[in-house]
Amino acid sequence: MGVKAVLTAAGVAADEARIKGLIAALDGVNIEEAIKAAAAAPVAVATAPAAAAHAAPAAKAEHKEEDKKAEEESGMAGLGALFG
Template sequence: MEYIYAALLLHKAGKKVDEHGVKAVLTAAGVAADESRIKALIAALDGVNIEEAISKAAAAPVAVAA
């Protein structure tokens, strides 16, 4: 989750979400950054409109436990 949080933090700050930025955020947070996981995240986010994804996730119904 920390990798996604790093990408979201960069996006919210108006910074480019790239390998260097994600690694910098993780390192600043004291997380040992895994280069392959960072590359996979950046590849998965290629072409994704983060604002649109956030708004769709916020509008998704939440299941309530019985």
């Protein structure tokens, strides 16, 4: 069963370009390892806006480091964008 068939069966409009992008992004990715890594990844918790405002300067430095780590991860970069 193809990706398009799965999306159509789920009632989602299948976009051919996004499907091709997904398939290209998954080329060479070990799906089982990616699932294990995603399951082990911590989940971000939403914070109150006031608390976030106080932490903003320190968070900027941490955010830059996290961005660099995220860019370095192979295989998983950009996959989230394919699911909207």
